[in-house]
Structure formats: C-alpha cells, structure tokens
Amino acid sequence: MSLEIEEQSKQNDYVTVDVNSDVVDGLSAFNPVGLNQQFASSQRRSPISTVGVGDVLSVTVFEADEGGLFSGKSGNRAEFPRVEVNNQGYISLPYTGTIKVNGKTPLQIQELVVENLEGKAIQPQALVNVVRNESNLVTMSGDVAKPGLYPVTSKAERLLDVVAEAGGTKFPARETYITLMRGEQQGIQLMKTVIEQPSENIYVSRGDRIYLSHDPQRYTVLGAVLKPSIYTFDAATISVLEAIAAAGGLMDERADATGVFVFRYEDPKVLDTLGIPYKRLVRGQVPTIYRINMKHAQSYFYAQSFHLRDKDSVFVTNARSVEISKVLMLLNQATSSVGNVARTSNRFD
Incomplete structure (x- = not known):
C-alpha cells in the first residue's frame, strides 16, 4: 500500500512528503493568515469613537464671567442633557445654530460649540459627552x-x-x-x-x-489500528502519536509501521517554505500526504511533534504479508469450493 501511494502520487495531482526534522520544524513555524x-x-x-446619527449627547456650556448668555441660578453655565443627532448628522443648541457633528469626536464637537459661541458668550468653554451610543x-x-x-x-x-x-x-x-x-x-x-x-x-x-x-475540531484514524473512527480534539493540540494511541494503537499482526500517513489539504505557502513542488490546487489548497516511517526510532519523535489540524486523516497501512494472507485465504476458499463440488459430483456417480 505504501508503495502504491508513492507510485500514484507521481501520476496524480497530490504530493507525498517524507516527514523529517526539517518538515516538522517548517510545519511548527508556519502561521496561517489570521x-x-x-x-x-x-x-x-x-x-477613535466618533458620533453618528441617533446618538444622544449631553452638552454643558460655561462662561468666564456673570452677565453672559448663559448666566442664571445655576451660575455661569447651561446644561443640555439630551441632544440627539438628527438624520442629517446635525445638532442644534441655543445661540450656536445647527452644528454638523456626524463623524466627529466629542472633543471636536466641543471645539465647534466654542467656535460658534465666539463673540456671543463670555470666553465660552464646552463639555460634550455621549449619553447614549446608537451609531x-x-x-x-x-x-x-x-x-x-x-x-x-x-x-x-x-x-x-x-x-x-x-x-x-x-x-x-x-x-x-x-x-x-x-x-x-x-x-x-x-x-x-x-x-x-x-x-x-x-x-x-x-x-x-x-x-x-x-465547531469541534476533528480528525480521522483509519487502517490497521484497534479503534478506527472519527475523534474530536480533547486537548489544545493532538500529535500523530497521540492520535494513534487514542485509536488503540497499531495492530501488531496487521500494521505496516513503515506506512503511517497523514492526509491533509495543505496551505501552498507551507510547501513553498519547505521547497516542495506541487501541480494542482483544490479550493486554494494542495492535496498532501505526509508519510512517517515508524520503524526508525527518530520517527517517534517526529510523530510526537507533528500536530494534526482540523479534518486531518491518519491512515495506517496493512503489512504486505497481511495482503498476501488475504489472497491466500481467497484462493483457499475458491479451491475448497471446487473440492466440495467435486466430492458432491462423485457421490452421484
């Protein structure tokens, strides 16, 4: 099966990558566009928060001395607690006329109020706050x-x-x-x-x-493992080694340790960084198969450092001897059937 995948990758539009330290480091360092x-x-x-249509403002105007426009029982000031910005983006205050405030900050509106009162009030100052934010x-x-x-x-x-x-x-x-x-x-x-x-x-x-x-992140484990299934990420990160362990581990009598594969639609920028050529994109991604040879001791470290992503599939191939056993079993069944027919035929003779 391992050889078949490698041979077919040469003819088809997916990429086969042997996992080594450079591949693991490259994958770990890659950050997708966020x-x-x-x-x-x-x-x-x-x-910066700006005022818009529908916002309600509170405006307070101060004068520097008595006898001005806004002198009264409360002192040299006037308070306007609810001033709503109309559909055209304007507010209206006594002695200032209409002021366009849409897209302005409270500080900018204060300056506009003071500017419109110049020559009318005694050294005016203004304080503007947003009472209700609707925009x-x-x-x-x-x-x-x-x-x-x-x-x-x-x-x-x-x-x-x-x-x-x-x-x-x-x-x-x-x-x-x-x-x-x-x-x-x-x-x-x-x-x-x-x-x-x-x-x-x-x-x-x-x-x-x-x-x-x-949307829980999921991965699939298939092939020569004890519990092939779809699994959800029960931790922040899941390595290939942890995924195989979650599936009950490799089946000793069936698994081909040289054929542990991770199927993934990979970001082309990752393969560019690793210097791996590819032929085709599928929805902007590259169909990629990563191969880990678990018969090499260092590969266990690679499998521990190779983190799965959402929708990845891990596949463990059957050993070639298992495939041969399947063929022999079919042959035995076929010959047994022929033998049974022959024996049945002899009884009628």
Whole structure:
C-alpha cells in the first residue's frame, strides 16, 4: 500500500512528503493568515469613537464671567442633557445654530460649540459627552451567552472585550470559531488562537458583525489500528502519536509501521517554505500526504511533534504479508469450493 501511494502520487495531482526534522520544524513555524493580517489596514492604531446619527449627547456650556448668555441660578453655565443627532448628522443648541457633528469626536464637537459661541458668550468653554451610543455599535451573535448590539467606546474595545461583554462563549475556546465581518471583508479564527496570540485580538470597529460558532475540531484514524473512527480534539493540540494511541494503537499482526500517513489539504505557502513542488490546487489548497516511517526510532519523535489540524486523516497501512494472507485465504476458499463440488459430483456417480 505504501508503495502504491508513492507510485500514484507521481501520476496524480497530490504530493507525498517524507516527514523529517526539517518538515516538522517548517510545519511548527508556519502561521496561517489570521485576523491581524487580514484586517491590517484598520489595525495600525486604536479606533477613535466618533458620533453618528441617533446618538444622544449631553452638552454643558460655561462662561468666564456673570452677565453672559448663559448666566442664571445655576451660575455661569447651561446644561443640555439630551441632544440627539438628527438624520442629517446635525445638532442644534441655543445661540450656536445647527452644528454638523456626524463623524466627529466629542472633543471636536466641543471645539465647534466654542467656535460658534465666539463673540456671543463670555470666553465660552464646552463639555460634550455621549449619553447614549446608537451609531458606534457592533453586532454579537451565535454561541454567546448574551447576543445583541454592543457599543464601541473611546477606550477602543478588542474582540475579547466584546465577547466578555456578551457573557462569554457557551463552549470551550478550542471548539469555538470567531468570524468577523467588516464591510465586504470576512475573517475567521479559532477562539483559542485569539486568546493565546494577542495580535489576533484585534480592535473592533463600528458596524462590525461578530459571530461565534461551535465547531469541534476533528480528525480521522483509519487502517490497521484497534479503534478506527472519527475523534474530536480533547486537548489544545493532538500529535500523530497521540492520535494513534487514542485509536488503540497499531495492530501488531496487521500494521505496516513503515506506512503511517497523514492526509491533509495543505496551505501552498507551507510547501513553498519547505521547497516542495506541487501541480494542482483544490479550493486554494494542495492535496498532501505526509508519510512517517515508524520503524526508525527518530520517527517517534517526529510523530510526537507533528500536530494534526482540523479534518486531518491518519491512515495506517496493512503489512504486505497481511495482503498476501488475504489472497491466500481467497484462493483457499475458491479451491475448497471446487473440492466440495467435486466430492458432491462423485457421490452421484
């Protein structure tokens, strides 16, 4: 079987790679494109919260002396606790007229208020706060405790901040994927990776849609093992050696230790890094078979360091003697049948 796979790989469009220390090191060092790279253009600095249509502001105006426009019982100031940004992005205050605030920060709006009161009020100053945020929102849905709309404030929230605000995930991080949709862009990452790699915990922006989905990572073990089946990752990482052990180990009387294979659709960048040529891409990936010869002592270390990925398949081939035994068994059955027919025929003679 091992030889058949190698021969067919020369004729077909998949790649066969013998696992050695260079391959293991190359696979361990490879980092696929994540959220940080995919949304790099909007992650160079933390986003600044700006005011939008529907937001409600509180505006307080101060004057430096009595007798001004806003002098009264409360002193030299006037408070406007609920000022809503209209559909055109404007607010209106006494003596200032309409001010376009859409896309402005609270600090910029303060400066505009003061500018519009110059020459009317006595050395005016202004204080602007967002009372209710209706425009700087992100949508959180899927497998979170409290799906809904969550505000993006001036402190600049990251993905994990919003997930925590939504009550956290319903399932373990290693079984949960986080999908971020921003305009026409979309990226997906394992929640465990977002937690472990700070660079993947990117800033959220107004209008982001965040979806958490429960999708346990799985691998398949087939061939000459005691318990061939589909298994879920019960730990953060699973090596080939651990996968074989989970399947009950190799069958001593059947397994060909030279033929332990890992079937995977590999990222072409990995093969480029390893200097391995390939012919064809399938949905952007390269059909790849990694071969580990377990008869060599060092291969056990390779199998221990070779980590499986979601949807990988491990296949242990049968020994050639087993294949020959199957043929002999079929021949024996055939000859036995012929013998039975002959003996039955003789009884009638």
